[in-house]
Amino acid sequence: MQDGNGLDHLAGERAMAQFDLQAMKVYLAGGQREYEISTKMAQLVANDPVFSKEDRVRLARKDLYKNSLRKAGHAWKTILEKGLSEVEGLKLRHFVDEPTYTDLHWGMFIPAIKGQGTEEQQHKWLPLAYKMAIIGCYAQTELGHGSNVQGLETTATFDPTTDEFIMHSPTVTSTKWWPGGLGKASTHALVYARLITDKKDHGIHAFIAPIRSLEDHTPLPNVTVGDIGVKFGNGGYNTMDNGFLRFDHVRIPRENMLMRLATVTKDGKYVRSNKPRQLGYGAMVFVRQGIVIDASIYLSRAVTIAVRYSAVRRQFGNKDEPGELQVIQYRTQQSRLFPLLATAYAYRAVGFWMKSLYADVMKRLNDNDFSTLPEVHACTAGLKSITTSVTADGIEECRKLCGGHGFLCASGLPELYAAYVPACTYEGDNTILLLQVARFLLKTLSQVSKVRPVGTAAYLGNIKQLSTQNCKVSQGHDWLNTSVLLEAFEARSARQAAAVALRLAKGSGSEAEFQENTPELVESARAHCQLILVSKFIEQLQTGTPEGIRKQLEVLCYTYAFSQLIDNAGDFLATGYVTGNQIALAKEELKHMFDKIRPNAVALVDAFDHTDDYLGSALGRYDGDVYTHLYKGAFKESLNDTVVVDGYEEYLKPVLTQNLWAPHSKL
Numbered sequence: 001m002q003d004g005n006g007l008d009h010l011a012g013e014r015a016m017a018q019f020d021l022q023a024m025k026v027y028l029a030g031g032q033r034e035y036e037i038s039t040k041m042a043q044l045v046a047n048d049p050v051f052s053k054e055d056r057v058r059l060a061r062k063d064l065y066k067n068s069l070r071k072a073g074h075a076w077k078t079i080l081e082k083g084l085s086e087v088e089g090l091k092l093r094h095f096v097d098e099p100t101y102t103d104l105h106w107g108m109f110i111p112a113i114k115g116q117g118t119e120e121q122q123h124k125w126l127p128l129a130y131k132m133a134i135i136g137c138y139a140q141t142e143l144g145h146g147s148n149v150q151g152l153e154t155t156a157t158f159d160p161t162t163d164e165f166i167m168h169s170p171t172v173t174s175t176k177w178w179p180g181g182l183g184k185a186s187t188h189a190l191v192y193a194r195l196i197t198d199k200k201d202h203g204i205h206a207f208i209a210p211i212r213s214l215e216d217h218t219p220l221p222n223v224t225v226g227d228i229g230v231k232f233g234n235g236g237y238n239t240m241d242n243g244f245l246r247f248d249h250v251r252i253p254r255e256n257m258l259m260r261l262a263t264v265t266k267d268g269k270y271v272r273s274n275k276p277r278q279l280g281y282g283a284m285v286f287v288r289q290g291i292v293i294d295a296s297i298y299l300s301r302a303v304t305i306a307v308r309y310s311a312v313r314r315q316f317g318n319k320d321e322p323g324e325l326q327v328i329q330y331r332t333q334q335s336r337l338f339p340l341l342a343t344a345y346a347y348r349a350v351g352f353w354m355k356s357l358y359a360d361v362m363k364r365l366n367d368n369d370f371s372t373l374p375e376v377h378a379c380t381a382g383l384k385s386i387t388t389s390v391t392a393d394g395i396e397e398c399r400k401l402c403g404g405h406g407f408l409c410a411s412g413l414p415e416l417y418a419a420y421v422p423a424c425t426y427e428g429d430n431t432i433l434l435l436q437v438a439r440f441l442l443k444t445l446s447q448v449s450k451v452r453p454v455g456t457a458a459y460l461g462n463i464k465q466l467s468t469q470n471c472k473v474s475q476g477h478d479w480l481n482t483s484v485l486l487e488a489f490e491a492r493s494a495r496q497a498a499a500v501a502l503r504l505a506k507g508s509g510s511e512a513e514f515q516e517n518t519p520e521l522v523e524s525a526r527a528h529c530q531l532i533l534v535s536k537f538i539e540q541l542q543t544g545t546p547e548g549i550r551k552q553l554e555v556l557c558y559t560y561a562f563s564q565l566i567d568n569a570g571d572f573l574a575t576g577y578v579t580g581n582q583i584a585l586a587k588e589e590l591k592h593m594f595d596k597i598r599p600n601a602v603a604l605v606d607a608f609d610h611t612d613d614y615l616g617s618a619l620g621r622y623d624g625d626v627y628t629h630l631y632k633g634a635f636k637e638s639l640n641d642t643v644v645v646d647g648y649e650e651y652l653k654p655v656l657t658q659n660l661w662a663p664h665s666k667l
């Protein structure tokens with residue numbers, strides 16, 4: 001989408017493309033309809049001055065937050081006035097491109113009520129939430145505990161005399177801390193608290209607690225609530241009001257406990273349903289699956305900026321060619337950049353698959369079939385962990401790939417990083433989530449002789465074969481076979497998991513031994529997730545990819561798989577499945593892939609279809625007119641509002657004219 005001055009500095013690059021760009025755009029959008037909606041919403045946001053992102057990094061927190069409230073309100077008004085569908089509304093939010101309270105309201109508060117509320121409760125709360133007559137947040141984490149949900153301290157004590165729960169924050173560490181939207185916007189909080197009836201602690205349950213007046217938005221009596229403070233980076237996640245919350249014996253009606261999984265009767269009896277308690281984590285599973293496709297979007301933004309800029313930027317040259325070389329011509333630039341480009345494509349493919357995985361598990365849960373829940377939990381937790389870690393590091397790598405100019409906010413990369421990096425922590429710390437995957441792998445292996453593993457763990461059923469047969473690659477092109485690649489990833493993952501499982505099985509089974517082995521457990525979880533990513537990318541490729549783009553996707557798929565193999569060569573070698581020579585052959589193949597990507601690189605990032613407005617980057621502009629816009633941008637800097645800087649009279653002039661320190665100087 002061209003919105004520059006008409007001059008296309010990247011036209012030569014685009015002319016080299018060897019695939020059907022339009023077909024790729026539609027594929028990446030997830031279909032023709034999604035593509036059209038996306039295009040329409042991108043334009044709608046770009047053309048509406050209220051949604052302008054200009055100056056975001058320069059605004060003071062108060063102004064930034066107020067402007068974010070303005071945008072969220074305007075987005076909601078636009079959705080209602082234009083009668084946008086849910087898909088259109090979500091896309092509109094996507095292009096508005098800043099974290100805000102509505103994310104938690106729609107993304108966690110509502111899904112949690114749907115998953116954990118009875119029909120009656122859904123009937124009461126959802127209509128209010130859908131029309132935003134109430135604004136909700138997800139208040140789980142406390143000052144003292146985040147990962148360890150069972151360690152939360154807030155209490156909800158049932159008082160049968162009044163048929164109410166008394167919500168209380170007994171310690172400083174029990175203060176709710178971090179929930180987005182809680183600080184300033186929410187009227188209601190979905191509070192995770194210890195349920196206590198008749199002095200008995202039943203563990204963590206969810207409660208809807210009103211926290212602000214629906215009349216004037218003031219905190220309700222005995223509720224202390226506010227924003228936790230400025231966060232990392234300029235702009236970034238500072239548009240969100242992450243908050244704190246304390247209750248001092250606040251009473252809420254008994255019906256405000258979400259009772260699909262457990263009930264408290266009027267006379268204070270606690271009754272568990274026969275559904276697994278893990279359903280209480282449903283909102284987290286929902287958000288984690290969505291985070292994978294989000295990772296692809298964030299990474300593709302950074303890669304778009306770095307690829308376009310690398311094609312514009314010239315440094316040095318060689319005696320064989322006239323002029324300076326585009327930095328994208330350098331092998332080192334390619335070997336850092338092209339694997340990230342391939343990764344963004346891989347995550348898109350896997351994100352599509354995760355959507356269907358989630359839809360399937362939801363259908364099963366509705367039919368009271370809980371059999372696939374552990375695998376879905378392991379998948380969503382593991383892939384959330386890997387994709388967010390790689391994406392955050394990838395954005396930073398793209399910044400470095402843009403040299404000095406990448407460090408300027410005008411590149412769009414610092415703000416992108418600041419907005420994205422908390423994804424490694426929220427919705428589950430990435431190490432904690434990998435340990436969940438490891439526990440799943442250990443359990444699967446311990447039962448493998450009795451229960452045949454299914455889905456993404458099915459390969460563990462072939463553990464004997466995978467542990468004994470080694471890689472048969474003898475020439476470079478032997479690697480150009482998806483079955484060979486898949487087997488390598490399966491064997492490496494199966495062997496890593498089996499090795500740590502065996503070590504644990506030989507021990508006493510103590511928690512200390514488990515802790516001692518957690519680094520290896522995390523590595524084996526990572527290996528399992530990398531296998532899922534490679535295998536799902538291959539699977540997506542083989543199921544109905546249009547002819548005009550298949551070749552390029554194949555190249556990207558091999559690029560992704562080879563770079564994973566090489567980056568983790570130590571693990572592959574340690575399992576004994578591959579030899580050093582086989583890794584060296586894969587390295588050569590990877591270079592051939594880079595040669596195939598090179599003429600298509602700019603078109604491959606164009607296919608993500610990010611508009612200039614959405615990218616917000618002088619370096620990543622569609623027209624490649626980088627230098628003019630960097631230069632123009634400097635004049636928007638507030639320090640340049642006056643030619644002579646504010647502070648000259650007080651602080652610069654004395655230095656320059658009075659030689660105040662000269663008599664004492666030893667120079």
Ligand SMILES: CCCCCCCCCC/C=C\CCCCCCCC(=O)SCCNC(=O)CCNC(=O)[C@H](O)C(C)(C)COP(=O)(O)OP(=O)(O)OC[C@H]1O[C@@H](n2cnc3c(N)ncnc32)[C@H](O)[C@@H]1OP(=O)(O)O
Nearest residue numbers: 075076093102103106107146147149278281377426427428
């Ligand atoms: C303008 C209008 C339109 C606008 C529209 C906007 C729409 C935008 C949408 C955007 C969407 C979302 C944006 C959200 C932004 C994100 C904000 C971030 C929010 C948060 O961070 S919320 C807090 C998240 N907290 C965590 O993730 C905590 C991490 N900890 C845990 O998950 C758990 O505590 C634990 C580590 C899993 C341990 O739990 P516990 O001690 O209870 O459990 P055990 O280890 O004993 O395991 C028990 C058993 O349960 C299994 N299990 C654990 N978790 C799950 C799960 N999630 N699902 C299923 N099963 C689970 C575990 O494997 C064990 O099984 P086993 O007994 O071994 O078989």
Ligand SMILES: Cc1cc2nc3c(=O)[nH]c(=O)nc-3n(C[C@H](O)[C@H](O)[C@H](O)COP(=O)(O)OP(=O)(O)OC[C@H]3O[C@@H](n4cnc5c(N)ncnc54)[C@H](O)[C@@H]3O)c2cc1C
Nearest residue numbers: 138139140141145146147178179180422426427428429431
């Ligand atoms: C921007 C942002 C938004 C958020 N939004 C919300 C929200 O809307 N609602 C909400 O409820 N929460 C929210 N959170 C909180 C978030 O979910 C938690 O911060 C997250 O789950 C991590 O928990 P923690 O902070 O307790 O980390 P900790 O668990 O204290 O982790 C600290 C370190 O200890 C390590 N560690 C901890 N336990 C173990 C272990 N058993 N084994 C090995 N290593 C371990 C971790 O890997 C990490 O390196 C948000 C957080 C952020 C940053």
